[in-house]
Every structure is written in C-alpha cells, then in structure tokens.
Amino acid sequence: MDMLTISRVSKTFGNRKVINNLSFSVPEHSVFGFIGENGAGKTTTMRMILGLLQMDRGQITVNGEQVVYGQNRTNRYIGYLPDVPEFYGFMTPMEYLRLCGAVTGMTKKETEDQAKKLLDMVELSHHEKRICGFSRGMKQRLGIAQALLNRPKLLICDEPTSALDPVGRKEILDILSSIRRHTTVLFSTHILSDVERICDEVAFLHQGSIAFCGTMEEIKSAGSGRGYEVEFFRSQDAGAFAEVFQGGSRMERNVLRYERKTEADMMQAMRFLGQRSIPVQRIQMLEPTLESLFMEVTGR
Ligand SMILES: Nc1ncnc2c1ncn2[C@@H]1O[C@H](COP(=O)(O)OP(=O)(O)O)[C@@H](O)[C@H]1O
Ligand SMILES: [Mg+2]
Known part of the structure; x- marks a missing residue:
C-alpha cells in the first residue's frame, strides 16, 4: 500500500509555476528520498502534503485519505520536522515533549512513556540542559523525537541533515533508518550520499516535476552513465x-x-x-x- 500519493499537483506563486503536474507515491515502510536543488520546490510540496498551503490543481492522499487545505484531519497520520525547527529554548527536552504531548491531547502516562523511549532513541535522555544550549545536531534529534511522539504512520523531514557535520548527519540517518519498520519516512535533501546510504526509493524533483523516480536498484541500472x-x-x-x-x-x-x-x-x-x-x-x-x-x- 502507498502511504502517500501525490497526483498531478501544480502550484504557482504569482506568475511562477513552482510545481508542475507533480506525481509520485511513497510505499508504506519505505525510506523515501525526495531530492532536488535549492529552490526546486521540496518545502512547497511538503507544505501542501500537510494542508498548510493550497494547491492550484491535483490531489494528495495520506494513508488513503484525501488532504484538504486548511483542515488537519490527515495530519493525525503525520509527524513533521520542518527545515528550521523552533523550540522553547528555556525548556529541557523532557519538558518540551511533555508540552507537545499535552497540546496534541495525549494522556500524561502515554506522553511520559513515549517521550522516555524516544529521548533514549535519539540519545538525549541524559540531557538536563536547556534546549538553547543544544548543538544543531541535538536540536534535529529532538525534532525527530517530537515528530514521532504521536506515533505517526508517516514521518516527513525537511532537509534534516543539511546543516549538520558528517557525524551529526550520520546520527540522523541512523535514526531514520532504524524507524522504518514502524514508520514510513519521507525526507528531502540535496545531499546525494545521504540518499544512497539509507533510501529504498527516490524521486528527483526538477523544474517542478519528477525527472525520475524508482528504487535504488532501478536507478543504478538506468541512465547512460555506464x-x-x-x-x-x-x-x-x-x-x-x-x-x-x-x-x-x-x-x-x-x-x-x-x-x-x-x-x-x-x-x-x-x-x-x-x-x-x-x-x-x-x-x-x-x-x-x-x-x-x-x-x-x-x-x-
Ligand atoms: N510563499 C511563497 N511566495 C512566493 N514564492 C515562494 C513561496 N514559497 C516558496 N517560493 C518559491 O518557490 C520556489 C521553491 O521553494 P521551496 O519549495 O522552498 O524550494 P526547496 O525547499 O526545494 O529549496 C523558490 O523559488 C521559492 O522562492
Ligand atoms: Mg526547502
């Protein structure tokens, strides 16, 4: 089954067509790489998946349900890590996740258990430090924990590795790779080696539509680069x-x-x-x- 389908989606800003008849789908339990140069329209596409931005044409479904702009029904399936995550810097990671749990209507017990588990997974459980003292890598890791708090079926990460050094990048990639059994992962990037490392499938966004997509094996056997x-x-x-x-x-x-x-x-x-x-x-x-x-x- 496909966790996410995007069919014939277009989006224009002013008179600039940024997304042009875009179609692709993300199979359940895959790690899917969404590749494109800066300005290709990756963030724009993700915002449309979340119903935060209105599309001009086309249709998006998440877990089989249609995304409607301005409504957040389908977002109950989604965990989202934006390109520049914002936190309350005066909080500790645990305090922050407790707040997120309360805001999204989770019970105290559920939040506590899930937060502990996730902070362990992203190796932040021993940090009593406030978030404002965190490195970029630590903030991204906390962002992933937060996005997974509600046990989403689909995790969407917007360039989670772009601002990180090689060690920080590897930590993030290892985490994304380790959750694939429970969660489908869509992440955008312009770093091709990240994609080669963990993705099952990729889609290349170029000039508003998919220039090619497929499994890593299909991609390796395609093209005239041989x-x-x-x-x-x-x-x-x-x-x-x-x-x-x-x-x-x-x-x-x-x-x-x-x-x-x-x-x-x-x-x-x-x-x-x-x-x-x-x-x-x-x-x-x-x-x-x-x-x-x-x-x-x-x-x-
Ligand atoms: N709200 C907006 N208004 C006008 N132009 C926008 C807006 N959001 C994005 N764009 C333009 O759309 C293009 C794609 O942007 P974006 O989706 O952020 O690309 P990416 O995430 O792939 O780097 C860029 O040229 C950007 O300037
Ligand atoms: Mg972007």
Missing part, C-alpha cells in the same frame, strides 16, 4: 590502448575511463588486451551514480 575503466601497469600500454579505443579520458597516468559504454564494449576491450598480451591491474564496469544521473537530468 561505462568502464581500465587501469594499466605501464603508461605506454595505456597509450597503445587509447590509440585503438578512442574517446576515453585519462583519469590518471595509467587509468583510462570510457563513459556511456555497454558490457559488450568492455568485452571487446578485454579481447583486445588478451590478444596483445597487455597486462592490466584492473578492468571495471562503472555503475551510474546518483550524482551522474543528477548531472544528466539537470543538464550540467
């Missing part, structure tokens, strides 16, 4: 090879890379090397990376 690389022991061998097989680029003195080639092309190269008895250190098929696909899609 090719192969040969590493020679001697640079004169690399030179001789390059004369016969044109169009390669010299990566290092002894390394030649051929982009956009098939397995058959690589086999042909291997036969040539065998016939001439040219020793190689390595010959390798290249995998298309998210980055090469991104560059292809954005025309860079």
Whole structure:
C-alpha cells in the first residue's frame, strides 16, 4: 500500500509555476528520498502534503485519505520536522515533549512513556540542559523525537541533515533508518550520499516535476552513465590502448575511463588486451551514480 500519493499537483506563486503536474507515491515502510536543488520546490510540496498551503490543481492522499487545505484531519497520520525547527529554548527536552504531548491531547502516562523511549532513541535522555544550549545536531534529534511522539504512520523531514557535520548527519540517518519498520519516512535533501546510504526509493524533483523516480536498484541500472575503466601497469600500454579505443579520458597516468559504454564494449576491450598480451591491474564496469544521473537530468 502507498502511504502517500501525490497526483498531478501544480502550484504557482504569482506568475511562477513552482510545481508542475507533480506525481509520485511513497510505499508504506519505505525510506523515501525526495531530492532536488535549492529552490526546486521540496518545502512547497511538503507544505501542501500537510494542508498548510493550497494547491492550484491535483490531489494528495495520506494513508488513503484525501488532504484538504486548511483542515488537519490527515495530519493525525503525520509527524513533521520542518527545515528550521523552533523550540522553547528555556525548556529541557523532557519538558518540551511533555508540552507537545499535552497540546496534541495525549494522556500524561502515554506522553511520559513515549517521550522516555524516544529521548533514549535519539540519545538525549541524559540531557538536563536547556534546549538553547543544544548543538544543531541535538536540536534535529529532538525534532525527530517530537515528530514521532504521536506515533505517526508517516514521518516527513525537511532537509534534516543539511546543516549538520558528517557525524551529526550520520546520527540522523541512523535514526531514520532504524524507524522504518514502524514508520514510513519521507525526507528531502540535496545531499546525494545521504540518499544512497539509507533510501529504498527516490524521486528527483526538477523544474517542478519528477525527472525520475524508482528504487535504488532501478536507478543504478538506468541512465547512460555506464561505462568502464581500465587501469594499466605501464603508461605506454595505456597509450597503445587509447590509440585503438578512442574517446576515453585519462583519469590518471595509467587509468583510462570510457563513459556511456555497454558490457559488450568492455568485452571487446578485454579481447583486445588478451590478444596483445597487455597486462592490466584492473578492468571495471562503472555503475551510474546518483550524482551522474543528477548531472544528466539537470543538464550540467
Ligand atoms: N510563499 C511563497 N511566495 C512566493 N514564492 C515562494 C513561496 N514559497 C516558496 N517560493 C518559491 O518557490 C520556489 C521553491 O521553494 P521551496 O519549495 O522552498 O524550494 P526547496 O525547499 O526545494 O529549496 C523558490 O523559488 C521559492 O522562492
Ligand atoms: Mg526547502
């Protein structure tokens, strides 16, 4: 089942069409990466999912129920971590979660149990410090705990890792990855390595619609970024090879890379090397990376 579906959604600000006939869906229990450059419309899309922003056209459903602008019925399924979360800095994490529980109508007992569990999970249970003294990473972790307090079916995080250092990023990614059994996760980012690390599926937002989407495996086998690389022991061998097989680029003195080639092309190269008895250190098929696909899609 799909936890979230977006179909033919458009949104214009003034005379600028930011979202143009956007469609994609997020399967239950997946970690879904929503990728796009700055200004691509990721936050705009998330605000429409939450019913905080009116769409011009299209339809969004969460857990099978239609999202209606200005109403928050479907938000009972959603936990949301905005791009710049705001907290009451004078509170401790526990005090803050107690407040959130009270505001959303949870019982005291339920709030207490759930808050303890979540603060443990995000490794903030030993912090009696006030939130104003927290690092960015700690604030993001608290934000995730808060978003999960109500046991949502869908967690939406808007660029949760963008402002963090590598350690802080890894902590967030580990948390998002660990909750996938109970919660579907949609998170936006422009950091491709984050996506490669934890996502089951991705959608690439470009110029207001999805340039491509699919599972990580589908993406790895798509695109024209495939090719192969040969590493020679001697640079004169690399030179001789390059004369016969044109169009390669010299990566290092002894390394030649051929982009956009098939397995058959690589086999042909291997036969040539065998016939001439040219020793190689390595010959390798290249995998298309998210980055090469991104560059292809954005025309860079
Ligand atoms: N309330 C608004 N009024 C006018 N333009 C907006 C508004 N919100 C966003 N935009 C514009 O829409 C585009 C997409 O913004 P946004 O969704 O924030 O992108 P992202 O989150 O992918 O960086 C940007 O060009 C932004 O300036
Ligand atoms: Mg944004």
